[in-house]
Amino acid sequence: MKHGKKYGEAAKLVDRATQYDPAEAIGLVKKTATAKFDETVEVHIRTGCDGRHAEQQIRGAVVLPNGTGKTVKVLVFAKGAKLDEAQAAGADFVGGDELIPKIQNEGWLDFDVVVATPDMMGVVGRLGKVLGPKGLMPNPKAGTVTMDVTKAINDIKAGKIEYRLDKSNIIHVPVGKASFSEEALAENYKALMDAIMKAKPSALKGQYLKSITLATTMGPGVKVSTAKYC
Structure with a gap:
């Protein structure tokens, strides 16, 4: 893959053979974010699983303690009183x-996270072929199949990531975003x-x-030391 001049300049700042400690890596990632938009900072973890x-x-x-820097649209599948509760909690779409x-016929996917009450999973299951490949199917492990729709919505809006x-x-x-302070990114990285580690x-x-x-959306990858987690 051919990269542009900006990427080449940014890549020179990173020693590809070095595993940096998290604070150094975060500093480098911020320095290598050169795009005209506020790039997302992503972590890629290769596991032995x-x-x-x-x-x-x-x-x-x-x-994440400092959120993701992204406005997240939440769709809630519920019925009865839970519909009203979801609306009151700030869900973007409820039904x-x-x-x-x-969703099935018109291809409507103007949402980032789907939450469902357990009694609606029979309905939501019919959307498996559409939502599954996009990673949007509600899941109890991710806290998106729950009767406590208020907590689910609040957590997602506050910066919950799956x-x-x-x-x-x-x-x-x-x-987070490249515009976040190093401290905010470090806190988010540690929480993740x-x-x-608990999920091992x-x-x-x-x-x-x-x-x-x-790495940022457009920037080079910076290796982080795994020594602490071995």
């Missing part, structure tokens, strides 16, 4: 069966890594975290 085995799957969620054709293994057993998650599957044999890379 084999996601083909259910007991080695990793999936969960964590509320039930009537939303199915809108983490899970992809097909290559890598976890990709945002931890604490959650990832007991069935895993061998090394859990193989590599950690920090």
